Amino acid sequence: MAEKGTLLPQRGLAWPGLARPSPARRGVGLSRERAIFEFLSKCVVTMSELKQAIADVPDFPRPGILFRDISPLLRDHFDATVQALDALLTQQEWRDIDALAGIESRGFILGAALSIRRNKGFVLVRKQGKLPPPVVDVAYDLEYGSGVLEMQRGQGRLLLIDDVLATGGTMTAAADLCERAGYDLRALAVLIDLKLVPTYSWRNLPLRAAIHY
Ligand code: AMP
Numbered sequence: 001m002a003e004k005g006t007l008l009p010q011r012g013l014a015w016p017g018l019a020r021p022s023p024a025r026r027g028v029g030l031s032r033e034r035a036i037f038e039f040l041s042k043c044v045v046t047m048s049e050l051k052q053a054i055a056d057v058p059d060f061p062r063p064g065i066l067f068r069d070i071s072p073l074l075r076d077h078f079d080a081t082v083q084a085l086d087a088l089l090t091q092q093e094w095r096d097i098d099a100l101a102g103i104e105s106r107g108f109i110l111g112a113a114l115s116i117r118r119n120k121g122f123v124l125v126r127k128q129g130k131l132p133p134p135v136v137d138v139a140y141d142l143e144y145g146s147g148v149l150e151m152q153r154g155q156g157r158l159l160l161i162d163d164v165l166a167t168g169g170t171m172t173a174a175a176d177l178c179e180r181a182g183y184d185l186r187a188l189a190v191l192i193d194l195k196l197v198p199t200y201s202w203r204n205l206p207l208r209a210a211i212h213y
Pocket of ligand 1 (some may be wrong): 065067068069103105106108162163164165166167168169170171194
């Protein structure tokens with residue numbers, strides 16, 4: 001599991017040993033060790049840097065809610081964010097997953113990126129009325145009011161993923177739905193656990209989270 005301080009690679013940087021030195025740099029005498037040090041100091045992002053890239057927006061979408069906006073994080077550190085999620089499962093656990101199920105809509109962004117990285121399928125958990133029939137559905141309570149999630153039937157071993165866990169109502173409803181739709185749920189993951197629920201789990205599956213508050 002990725003912990004605070006874990007080093008994550010930054011996009012778009014080449015390992016110094018692989019690049020041909022430019023004519024201007026040849027013979028300058030910069031040691032390979034120093035080049036590697038400079039490369040490493042530029043290419044790592046720590047978990048605390050990922051957390052700092054999340055914007056806190058008070059009173060959104062309603063008064064009293066502190067919204068954790070992952071937009072700047074996706075803009076600046078998408079690779080590292082996906083890698084932090086990847087690290088939540090062991091290699092053996094990844095081998096035992098057939099597809100990721102993402103919860104609409106930020107769960108789609110994270111789940112789809114992780115699916116491609118791991119060469120897995122992707123399954124949509126959508127809000128009511130978005131998927132063509134036949135679908136199975138589940139109703140659940142929100143902080144104010146209620147909602148319905150829908151899914152198409154299928155088979156296989158799933159990792160269920162969303163961006164944020166707050167009360168856990170959405171995750172529980174989506175997990176129930178995966179089971180109702182015929183899937184075998186193997187793991188639950190979020191990018192951010194707000195820790196409103198001290199130790200969230202569904203059945204015997206613990207929640208895995210990259211960032212905690
Ligand atoms: P909950 O069902 O209470 O666990 O809420 C989780 C869902 O609501 C997730 O899909 C989140 O995208 C969204 N959500 C809830 N609280 C927040 C928050 N403080 N900041 C950002 N998203 C949130």
